[in-house]
Amino acid sequence: MARILIVDDSAISRIKLKDIFELDCHEIVGMAEDGLEGVEKFKALKPDLVTLDVTMPKMKGLDCLKEIMTLDQNANVVMISALGKGDTILEALNAGALNYITKPFEEKQVLKTIREALEEL
Template identity: 50%
Template sequence: MHKILVVDDAAFMRLMLKNILSKQGYEIVGEAENGLEAVEKYKALSPDLVTMDITMPVMEGVEAVRLIKQLDPNAKIIMCSAMGQQSMVVQSLQAGARDFIVKPFQEERVLESIRKTLGA
């Protein structure tokens, strides 16, 4: 079973993602509401995959991706972006994210991205 860390500053968005993923048998090993917390949880939990919001307080997603990739060059991270954040998405991908999904989440697209990123 794949372990996933869900990172978003909005509890509602975390809940939506957790519901989509849990239904498909993914294990949600942790949640974080900012980039700094995401890096700490990544170290502690060693998830197989991270869903990472871009815009968050304390530390945004792009910076968190850079730090996680320094810790683990093989980290699998999918960015979650709202419409109109294309430049941030590009920065995220350059920093090492594997893919991105757009809010509001579409279940099929989320699952397709997760499967592709995990190589399943």
Template identity: 50%
Template sequence: MKRILIVDDASFMRLAINEALVNSGFEVAGEAEDGKEAIEQYKLLKPDAVTMDITMPVMSGLEALKEIMKLDPNAKVLMISALGQDTQVKEAILNGAKSFIVKPFQEEKVVQVLNKILES
């Protein structure tokens, strides 16, 4: 069973992603509300993949992505962004993110893209 770390500052988004993953047979390894917490959780939990919001307080998803990629060059991070964050999405991909999804998203899409990332 693949273990996923969910990172988003909005609790309702974490809940939606959590439900989608659990319903599709994933295990939610943990959750984080900001980039700083995401890095700590990544070190602690060593998940198979991460869903990472871009815009968060304390530390952005982009900054967290860069740190996680330094810790683990093979990390599989799926960025989740709001519309109109194209520049940040490009930067995320250049910094090692495996894919991205735009909010509002369909739950099946998150599952589909995560499966694809985990298989690669």
């Protein structure tokens, strides 16, 4: 299946996402705790898909998304955040995100969104 990079400052969210993706036979190639680390791991690992939190230390998720899209305009990124505001969602989608999942998330919701994003690969 897909090689996925998880970028989220919440250890609980990272572990929950990892478990969900592995149950669906995806490979977790890396995890990052902040946007700066996420960009570095994106460069090094070249994942098929990135899940990216919006609110993180060192580099915000939207800035990380823009940096990733600068590095690879065909990058596949799904934003995941507790911030379900319309303007944040719109900004992420306009910056290149394929979709947006709001926390707290459920396994079925995450898998549906990821499968839809992967169909575009």
